[in-house]
Amino acid sequence: MTDQNRYGSIKGPYNQKSIRQRLEALFLDNLGKIVTHEMIVKVATDPETGKEPENWHQRISELRTDLGYTILTNRDRRDLKVSEYMLLTADRRDIASKRVKPTPHTWKAVLKRANDTCEWREGGIACGLKEGAIDPVGGGTVRLTPDHMTPHSIHPNSDPGNPDVWQALCGRHQVIKKNFWDSMTGKLNVQAILQAASAREKQEAFNFLLGYLSSSGEIEIVTILQSLSDSEKREALDFLRDFFDEG
Numbered sequence: 225m226t227d228q229n230r231y232g233s234i235k236g237p238y239n240q241k242s243i244r245q246r247l248e249a250l251f252l253d254n255l256g257k258i259v260t261h262e263m264i265v266k267v268a269t270d271p272e273t274g275k276e277p278e279n280w281h282q283r284i285s286e287l288r289t290d291l292g293y294t295i296l297t298n299r300d301r302r303d304l305k306v307s308e309y310m311l312l313t314a315d316r317r318d319i320a321s322k323r324v325k326p327t328p329h330t331w332k333a334v335l336k337r338a339n340d341t342c343e344w345r346e347g348g349i350a351c352g353l354k355e356g357a358i359d360p361v362g363g364g365t366v367r368l369t370p371d372h373m374t375p376h377s378i379h380p381n382s383d384p385g386n387p388d389v390w391q392a393l394c395g396r397h398q399v400i401k402k403n404f405w406d407s408m409t410g411k412l413n414v415q416a417i418l419q420a421a422s423a424r425e426k427q428e429a430f431n432f433l434l435g436y437l438s439s440s441g442e443i444e445i446v447t448i449l450q451s452l453s454d455s456e457k458r459e460a461l462d463f464l465r466d467f468f469d470e471g
């Protein structure tokens with residue numbers, strides 16, 4: 225069933241400086257073709273040091289959000305498997321005009337308030353990663369950058385001088401804020417987070433939810449599955465198999 229023509233290839237060499245530039249080149253060389261997880265890791269790997277990056281998911285998110293490329297996954301197309309991606313066209317969506325930035329003076333005040341640490345808070349607990357430290361999750365050096373707390377500010381022109389509307393965020397939380405934080409509801413976008421998770425992480429989430437919700441009696445997933453028709457059961461099986469196939 226597998227048609228080799230559907231799959232792209234690494235044309236390279238991709239010696240661009242940043243992971244994002246190398247991945248952009250990979251996708252542009254393979255318009256309409258499937259780009260696999262393996263190809264992405266290979267191209268994202270530093271051509272000089274051979275260091276394999278763990279944060280290529282974030283770079284793909286940036287190709288979508290910062291550069292406006294529409295990169296499809298198996299959520300968008302049934303013929304794509306988990307860990308397969310496709311860029312259909314080199315056209316880019318209009319990206320919101322360049323954001324306002326804090327003045328150097330304002331940014332200095334923010335960093336002072338933040339004590340040079342990431343100010344992201346979840347459940348009352350601050351991230352607290354320090355500028356220049358090693359990120360224990362993503363690896364690499366922590367770099368704090370300014371984040372505007374109210375995305376659609378009424379007075380954007382007065383904001384660059386107002387430390388109160390800015391916060392310092394580490395790279396990981398900038399990505400979470402940009403991709404997974406829904407400013408309309410003030411909540412994390414759970415579906416987007418799960419979509420970006422690896423197959424192993426999805427499995428963990430799935431096991432956790434099954435255990436958690438069945439013991440609290442909120443969802444009897446087995447009961448739901450039992451009540452499905454044969455074709456619905458097959459569809460459910462295909463869906464789960466797709467998620468769990470990739471080790």
Ligand SMILES: [Zn+2]
Pocket residue numbers: 342343344351352353393394395396397
């Ligand atoms: Zn953080």
